[in-house]
Amino acid sequence: MDAVAEIKSRLPIDQLVSRYVKLKKAGRYFKGLCPFHQERTPSFVVSPEKEMAYCFGCRKGGDHFTFVQELEGLEFKDALKFLADIANVTLPEQNTHLQQERRSERDRLYELHEEAARFFTEQLAVSPQTRGAAAHARTYIEQRELDPETVRFARLGYAPGEARGHSDELYKHLLNSGFSKDEIITSGLAFPLDATGGSTCRDRFRDRLIFPIRDAQGRVCAFGARALEDGDEPKYLNSPESPIFHKGSVLYGFGEARNDIRESKSAILAEGYMDVLAIRQAGITNVVATCGTACTEEHLRQLKRTAQKLILAFDKDSAGRNAAKRTIELGLATEMPMTVANWPGDVKDPDECLKKDPDAFLTAIEKSTPAQIFIFNWLEESFDLQDSVQRATALKEILPLLTAIKSTIERDTWIQRGAASLQVSPSSLYDELKRHLGKQRMPLQQRPAIQEENRQNGLSEEEYLLGLLLTYKELSSIANHIVDETFFRDNELQDIYRSLASEYNPILEDSAQKKAEMLVLFIETMNTGLSWEELQGELKRTLRRMIQNRFTRQKRELVTKMKRVSPEEKNQLLEQYTSLINEETEALRSDTLL
Numbered sequence: 215m216d217a218v219a220e221i222k223s224r225l226p227i228d229q230l231v232s233r234y235v236k237l238k239k240a241g242r243y244f245k246g247l248c249p250f251h252q253e254r255t256p257s258f259v260v261s262p263e264k265e266m267a268y269c270f271g272c273r274k275g276g277d278h279f280t281f282v283q284e285l286e287g288l289e290f291k292d293a294l295k296f297l298a299d300i301a302n303v304t305l306p307e308q309n310t311h312l313q314q315e316r317r318s319e320r321d322r323l324y325e326l327h328e329e330a331a332r333f334f335t336e337q338l339a340v341s342p343q344t345r346g347a348a349a350h351a352r353t354y355i356e357q358r359e360l361d362p363e364t365v366r367f368a369r370l371g372y373a374p375g376e377a378r379g380h381s382d383e384l385y386k387h388l389l390n391s392g393f394s395k396d397e398i399i400t401s402g403l404a405f406p407l408d409a410t411g412g413s414t415c416r417d418r419f420r421d422r423l424i425f426p427i428r429d430a431q432g433r434v435c436a437f438g439a440r441a442l443e444d445g446d447e448p449k450y451l452n453s454p455e456s457p458i459f460h461k462g463s464v465l466y467g468f469g470e471a472r473n474d475i476r477e478s479k480s481a482i483l484a485e486g487y488m489d490v491l492a493i494r495q496a497g498i499t500n501v502v503a504t505c506g507t508a509c510t511e512e513h514l515r516q517l518k519r520t521a522q523k524l525i526l527a528f529d530k531d532s533a534g535r536n537a538a539k540r541t542i543e544l545g546l547a548t549e550m551p552m553t554v555a556n557w558p559g560d561v562k563d564p565d566e567c568l569k570k571d572p573d574a575f576l577t578a579i580e581k582s583t584p585a586q587i588f589i590f591n592w593l594e595e596s597f598d599l600q601d602s603v604q605r606a607t608a609l610k611e612i613l614p615l616l617t618a619i620k621s622t623i624e625r626d627t628w629i630q631r632g633a634a635s636l637q638v639s640p641s642s643l644y645d646e647l648k649r650h651l652g653k654q655r656m657p658l659q660q661r662p663a664i665q666e667e668n669r670q671n672g673l674s675e676e677e678y679l680l681g682l683l684l685t686y687k688e689l690s691s692i693a694n695h696i697v698d699e700t701f702f703r704d705n706e707l708q709d710i711y712r713s714l715a716s717e718y719n720p721i722l723e724d725s726a727q728k729k730a731e732m733l734v735l736f737i738e739t740m741n742t743g744l745s746w747e748e749l750q751g752e753l754k755r756t757l758r759r760m761i762q763n764r765f766t767r768q769k770r771e772l773v774t775k776m777k778r779v780s781p782e783e784k785n786q787l788l789e790q791y792t793s794l795i796n797e798e799t800e801a802l803r804s805d806t807l808l
């Protein structure tokens with residue numbers, strides 16, 4: 215048995231999933247709240263029989279490996295190690311086909327970043343060649359009081375070159391290390407000087423202090439770079455997005471902090487690289503920061519897997535408070551409890567607090583202010599709530615937060631507290647909220663994609679119909695004189711349908727096969743316990759809806775055409791329109807559909 219099969223047989227998939235998700239048994243399946251997206255009714259289904267775990271809301275999941283890869287953000291070979299560890303399976307040391315597999319583009323990019331990180335650290339170290347150039351980088355590190363251990367741990371480095379001039383030292387070094395021009399450009403560490411792709415490239419980072427950004431597995435995947443001279447803009451410059459770096463999902467310091475976050479059950483979110491390093495240096499290790507971007511839902515989801523609470527350690531200035539407010543709004547939407555560190559008196563940010571009084575820092579973290587209190591304190595300090603105009607502005611500020619709250623009980627406590635702050639009655643605040651919600655939902659309903667898809671618990675109508683036909687062969691025989699290929703606009707679904715309808719059952723491609731299995735899995739769990747009549751009813755309802763939608767689309771096309779044509783042509787189109795209506799009535803009158 216190979217390692218993959220052995221892992222699957224030793225570690226039942228529901229056991230694996232239970233490490234992350236609370237599962238409830240439902241017949242031959244388990245169901246739970248999806249770990250990949252926020253939801254309140256479970257659409258995450260686990261089938262021990264089929265060895266699959268899949269979400270029909272967000273379409274994530276699959277077998278043991280896909281599940282772990284997506285949830286832990288691992289490559290296949292790392293997922294293999296991860297799962298082998300849990301399942302107690304020893305992996306063969308050599309000659310696995312994986313090791314022989316050609317290294318992917320991503321692997322090359324990680325190697326390139328590792329090489330660049332080595333280059334930058336060498337430049338920072340004191341050496342005859344770099345003494346002059348990197349001196350102000352070393353001075354900056356001294357001024358910020360980072361000790362050598364922290365510098366080593368963070369792998370700080372220096373990017374040589376003239377800030378505003380041309381420099382290609384890193385580019386040349388990477389070329390000499392065996393990386394191609396294309397690979398270097400993909401990494402974003404250098405860019406071609408002219409748009410025609412001439413031979414010379416310029417380094418992205420010139421004369422800057424370098425902070426390597428590592429992913430959750432500790433691999434360098436990007437860099438942040440700080441300007442060293444006043445007037446060099448921007449102060450912080452980051453790697454652009456690349457196949458291995460998505461700033462909306464990478465957290466600076468997360469790989470190193472993960473275990474401590476898990477143990478302490480809380481994470482500290484700081485504003486930048488320097489804050490993370492200063493806080494770590496003080497011995498507080500459950501700290502992360504975003505990489506030059508505002509906190510995203512994706513960041514919070516990642517943190518939520520290990521932390522039960524997030525402490526915002528932002529600057530005390532208005533930018534910091536606004537960032538805190540935005541992050542709290544996201545926290546309410548993702549149900550991530552948050553508090554805000556409360557710096558004493560004249561201290562402006564975490565770094566200053568640590569330097570003045572490390573104990574005060576600990577107190578600020580331990581006695582951090584709950585999100586709700588922070589928000590209403592901020593509201594009361596920022597607006598004159600006696601003034602009706604300012605009160606209206608304040609109301610506008612907090613409505614989005616109230617809207618974001620999922621739990622009605624939680625929302626009630628916010629409304630009570632908000633009403634007191636704004637000096638209105640809770641019921642009138644509640645009415646404002648309802649009005650606001652109404653305004654928000656309107657544009658959503660007008661989005662045609664949603665109207666047309668009319669999803670069945672996450673499935674499109676096409677998928678739902680195909681799922682019914684795949685799962686219940688008897689339904690196929692009822693539907694076969696109405697349904698044909700044209701019912702499926704998606705190519706993959708069309709292939710699956712063809713294979714189902716054909717006597718010879720052509721072999722499906724892997725992804726189509728997987729999709730077909732998922733559909734059966736979902737339809738089975740969804741329709742467990744339905745009688746034969748009820749199943750027929752499901753089929754009929756779906757078919758009717760699909761037929762109606764198809765005619766609606768055709769009618770809409772005709773109407774659009776009519777606006778652009780001459781009166782005679784318009785008459786013709788009107789006739790077509792009338793006959794479409796007749797066809798539709800006829801089609802829906804079919805015995806099968808009644």
Ligand SMILES: [Zn+2]
Pocket residue numbers: 248249250251258269270271272273274
């Ligand atoms: Zn999901």
